[in-house]
Amino acid sequence: MDIFNGLTLIGGLSLFLFGMNIMGQALERRAGGKLRSLLGRFTTGKAAGLLTGLVVTAVIQSSSATTVMVVGFVNSGLMTLRQAVNVIMGANVGTTVTAWILSLAGIDSGSWYIRLLKPSSFTPILAFGGIILYMFCRGEKKRDTGLILLGFATLMFGMETMSGAVSGLGELPAFQKFFIMFRNPILGVLAGAVLTALIQSSSASVGILQALAVTGQVSYGAAIPIIMGQNIGTCLTAMLSSVGANKNAKRAAMVHLSFNCIGTAVWLTAFCIARGIFHLYFLDEPASLLGIAAAHSVFNILCLLLMLPLSGALEKLVTSMVPEEKQTEEYMELDERLFAAPSIALERCHRVTGSMAELSVASLKEAMEALGALTPELADSIRLKEEKTDYYEDILSTYLVKLSALRISAADSTEAAKLLKIIGDFERISDHAVNLLRAAEEMADKDRKFTDTARGELQVLCRAVGEILELSARAFLEQDLEAAAAVEPLEQVIDRLKEEMRTRHIRRMQQGGCSITAGFVWSDLLTDLERTADHCSNIAGCMLDMAQQSLSLHEHLREFRDGSESFRRKFQEFREKYVLE
DSSP, rough: OOOOHHHHEEEHHHHHHHHHHHHHHHHHHHHHHHHHHHHTGGGOOHHHHHHHHHHHHHHHHHHHHHHHHHHHHHHTTTOOOOHHHHHHHHEEEEEETHHHGGGGGHHHHHHHHHHHTHHHHHHHHHHHHHHHHHHOOOOOHHHHHHHHHHHHHHHHHHHHHHHHHHHHGGHHHHHHHHHHTTTTTHHHHHHHEEEEEETTTTHHHHHHHHHHHHTSSBBBBHHHHHHHHHHHHHHHHHHHTTTOOOOOOHHHHHHHHHHHHHHHHHHHHHHHHHHHOOOOOOSSBBOHHHHHHHHHHHHHHHHHHHHHHHHHHHHHHHHHHHHHOOOOOOSSOOOGGGGHHHHHHHHHHHHHHHHHHOOOOOHHHHHHTTTTSOOHHHHHHHHHHHHHHHHHHHHHHHHHHHHHHSSSOOHHHHHHHHHHHHHHHHHHHHHHHHHHHHHHHHHHHOOOOOOOOHHHHHHHHHHHHHHHHHHHHHHSSOOOOHHHHHHHHHHHHHHHHHHHHHHHHHHHHHHHHHHHHHHHHHHHHHHHHHHHHHHHHHHHHHHHHHHTTTOOHHHHHHHHHHHEEEEEEHHHHHHHHHHOO
């Protein structure tokens, strides 16, 4: 083997890792919506958790990525530690799928039909189909499918390039001695752990081992300890991802490490005892690509069978290893670890925006209550809710902008744009709540009061605004399009109420029934309440647009007002409901 073989080996390894990365990312985007639905099944029991971890890992081709997502789920409160234990166990078995796919490269037969299963026979066809889908199709799903095919073809080509580059190593005495050294189980485990920790993928490190197996110098006695070590090395990614996370997220990462370390220690001990007592002839045989895939699967299944009955004890172990922290969590948090699964990151944004919406609506309702009966406790509550909505707007906007900068699906991009619009409206509603509070405080400080007639009119408007708040909140929180459609007619009624109330108040001031100071406050109140209704209209309109996969909010609302019989019917219903005496 000369320098050119070394360069070929580096190139093959690079293509292999690149192809695996591209394929995994495209698979995740293609299956993003399904990942969100799978998340909802995590709570259905141990078997569901195991199956979910297995399936998700088989789809995205990386147990490390799955475990990082699990750490993010636990940190964000989307999953409990007990659920995480089951998913992580399933992920360890799911990662073995890659090795079986790569083992196809070892097929060697004179049969024409069997040779068709060899990757070198069908990957050119996959690559050709992939490049057509990626370059000449406009649909994002088709382009992602093309990337999946291209990624698979690239990693298989890299695998064969590596195998070809190292094929001559089997004749070198130094290489033979090198792998004889790894027949020491401890050294084999260390080698597997270090290699996997460096490239942060057990699937990739198994692929490299399979590529080296073509030299004929990798025996089963050396390969099995290396495979055991790879399971430990893959834990590094999850451990790094837990840095800065909450205690339960750190415990989830420790579950992954403990599961693999305990499984490796037990089965390595059993392996050494069996080899010492029995003369296992197959351990001296050269390992094949298929044999390495089988050994990888058997080891991970044995670890699962060992640890599954002890899942409760494993949870207690990591809980004792990572003690409780004395801290109070006041806000729902967003975790960038969820960027590994953009559709689930968006689901988390929905939940956080839901919390923001509830705070915003509650603050405005409390502010309208303060107009009639102001108390210090009510004022403090309104201001605290406004501070929290400001905080939510800040973290949500930053998070969504970062998420949008990733290569995400068109549907996810539209969803992110919708949320960016909506969080701005909810934040402005809480600002109007503070404005109403200030108006109430000004009236109290100056010992001014509205007339009984004005107070009656204000109660009518506040009831209308209270209903439009509930409709818009329900439209967002429950994806209720019927509630969303009712918002715009009510907003038009509120606009008319505002103008009529402004006109009536001017008449009262002209007749001396109301002071100038109270008149200024009255005008500000009407403006804040009417603008609150405008923001509710924006939220509802955005929900209706999203149902039609559109972002043309103003065009949609104009068409709805001008040509909808249901709009005219709801408008008349609200007009009769909210009448000034």
